[in-house]
Amino acid sequence: MASDIKTPVVICWHMHQPSYEDMRTGQFLFPWVYLHTIKDYSDMAAHLEHEPQARAVVNFAPILLEQIETYLVQIERWRHGAGDIGDPLLAALVAEELPETGTPAFLGLMEKSLRANPDRIIKRYPAYARLAELADVYRKKPELQRYISSRFLSDLLVWYHLGWMGESIRRENNCIQSLQEKAYNFSTDDRRALLNxxxxxxxxxxxxxxxLAQIGQVExxxxxxxxAMLPLLLELESAREAxxxxxxxxxxxxxxxxxQASWQLQEAKAVFQRFFGIAPAGCWASExxxxxxxxALLNEHGFQWTASGDSVIHNSLNRAREDNPELPDSGNHQPYTFGDSPVSVFFRDDGLSDLIGFTYADWHAKDAVGDLVHHMENIAGQARGASRPVISVIMDGENAWEYYPENGFHFLDELYTVLAHHPKLKLTTYAxxxxxxVAxxxxxxxLVAGSWIYGTFSTWIGDPDKNRAWDLLCEAKVHYDRVMGNGNLSAExxxxxxxxxxxxxxxDWFWWFGDYNPAQIVSDFEHLYRRxxxxxxxxxGYPAPPSVFHQLSQGSGEPARGGAMRPGHEVDKPV
Known part of the structure; x- marks a missing residue:
């Protein structure tokens, strides 16, 4: 069969958000779970549903799945008058009364409702853009605030959620289309319909x-x-290997x-089983x-495969050559095993993945996909001997698309269509x-310890701010262990x-600390980590030490694409 000689291509989308929920109050401090769900996780499913011949690996962080579930429970309880919606933005969307103009609460909701890509989201809709202009007047001329109607905030909240809506929903849902056509003066019924x-x-x-998993399209x-970063939980010293x-x-x-690392995997499998009814074969170990x-730990928990960035395999090959100088360079387009572990390890093609993350957003979809596939064809054509390469594109399933026109709709549609019917490339899964x-x-x-970013752990440890965060965690763990062992707490x-x-x-807490990150995001995540x-x-039942309340990091940088993503290499070059 022709497909038997095709070069396998695995596209792995990683769906991940940290915990934004205050577990003691049930309040969500940031709305990114539900916003990325309606914009990205829904669209990513729709593209696969639209192209039945396409296949992909989709990786979920369990804490994300649990937070989606919490939103559903809170909304359903609110519908029945049995509780509040714990997210301030979502609650405001359907509130009977909104804060008065000129109040800090009004300003806070206004600013939160403008946290969207200005070019791809806000300016795409004239009504949203006009509201953004009015918000600028509100900020600069406080003496005029008393004359601005609460209708402004109501409409802004609606447009914020319309702007974050997935493109597949926007094109198919009658309610969303009618709200966009209405454009302003949204009623309470309109806002509740949007919540529905x-x-x-x-x-x-x-x-x-x-x-999608049951029909074999998705692993x-x-x-x-x-x-959590398992290697650092197991051994902070592992950061020294690279x-x-x-x-x-x-x-x-x-x-x-x-x-604790073992418990992280045990709990992950339990949550995964509850949501999807199957046991996972693979684990994208965090980052x-x-x-x-x-x-060794992944093998102990029954995982058959994992993956990382191509700098990790290059570091591991270089280390192996110290003892075996004649060892050939088998590259990053092969599965590997290491030491006594039978777990298959696949490696991200950083060049290809980063083209999607950082380059193609401003290209025409057909040109971008054509360029990407051309690189894949070159990799396939360079294969020597009986061994065929495995081409791995691994990246976040959410962060890139807000920089693309229409949430990456045209790019992803073209990508799946071309690869699903390519004569020499075959979409498949790691399982x-x-x-x-194939070999x-x-x-x-x-394996030389490291992550997909630069092949090191420098994004999470080593910086003075990140190290202080680790010291706070280690100190808390010492007190936690003492209390857990003294018998004073119930099982619950x-x-x-x-x-x-x-x-x-x-x-995520350690990712964001450091002066090279945007000050506002550093502040947000530091506040959340402290909480x-x-x-x-x-x-x-132990008093938090004063060190928990000392500022860790300030932030002043502006990394590529707002810091939500980073390239795999310090200086990345296309394949």
Whole structure:
């Protein structure tokens, strides 16, 4: 069969948001879970549904799935008068009364309703753009604020949610289309109808991806429960493997890290099973963070494959050549195994993935896909001998698309159409490549610990601000261990505390600390990290030390695409 000689291509989308929920109050401090769900996770399913011959791997962080579920529960309880919606923006969308103009509450909701890409979202809709202009007047001329109607905020809230709506929904949903045509003076019924659409999209995410998995279009995989960096939980010193001179936190060991890392995987599998009814074959370890100890742990929990960035395999090949100078360079387009671990490891083509993340947003869709596929054809054509390459494109499923016209609709449609029917390339999944390999994995004695970013852990540790955050976590873990062992907490209290600890272990807090990140986002995530730590101390009945309240990081930079994404290499070059 012709397909038997095609070069396998795996597109792996990683769906991930950290915990924005205050577990003690049920309040969401930021709206990114439900906004990315209605905009991105829904669109990504729709593109696969539209092209039945396309296949992909879709990886979910369990803490994201649980937060989607919490939104559904809160909305349903609100509908029945049994509770409030815990997200201030979503609650404001359907509030009977909005804050008065001139109040801090009014200003806060106004500013939050403008946190959208100005070129691709706000300016796309004339009515939204006019509201943004009026908001600028509101800021600059406070003496005029008293004359601005509350209708302004009501319409702004509607347009914010319309702007964040997925393109597939926008093109097919009659309610969304009628609201866009109405454009202004939205009624309470309009706003509640919009909430109903949001609820329907949120409730459909699990069933839609479960169905795509059942018919074989999608392989679903999982990350550690709260997207924790497993290699660093296991061994902070593993950061030295790729960066021997890195400065580590004062606490050189995360207390009880092995047990906690194992629990992160155990809990991830339980949540995944509950949502999708299957056991995952693969694990995208958070941020592609791997080490030899992490591979052993993944194998212990029954995972058959994992993946990382191509700098990790280059570092590992260079290390292997120190003992075996004649070792050939088998490159990043092959599966590997390392040491005693049987887990197959695949490696991201950073050049191809970063073209999607950072370059193609401003290209015409056909030109962008044509260029990407041309690079893939070159890789396939360079294969020598019996071994065929495996081309891996791995990236976030949400962050790139707000920089594309119409949420990447045309690019993704063209991408799946071309690859699904390509004569020499074949979309497949990692599970299929493990069960029916195109070549035996290349074996190396040791994997050099690192992540998909630069092949190091420098994005999460080593910077003074990041190290202070680790020291706060390590200190909290010491107190947590003492309290958990003294028998003063009930089983239910211990379970809540353990989940709160896991939230504090999430990778995102450490990602954002550092002067090279935008000041507002650093402030947001530092506030959230502190809140989670304080909640942990309250749950274990131990007073939070003063160090928790000292500022960690300030931020002043503006990385590519607003900092939500980073290239895999310091200086990235196309394949």
């Amino acid at each position: 659409v949001i609820f329907d999209v949120l409730s459909g995410i699990g069933p839609r991806y479960r169905h 679903l995989s999982v990350s550690p429960y709260t997207h 960066m021997p001179e890195i400065i580590l936190p004062a606490h050189r060991v995360y207390p009880g890290g092995s047990e 592609g963070g791997l080490s030899q100890a992490t591979l 299929d490549l493990v069960s029916q390999p 035996a994995p290349v074996h190396l004695p040791h 209290q211990k379970e809540s505390a353990r989940k709160q600890l896991a939230v504090c272990e999430g990778s 989670h730590l304080v909640n942990l101390y309250e749950m274990i």
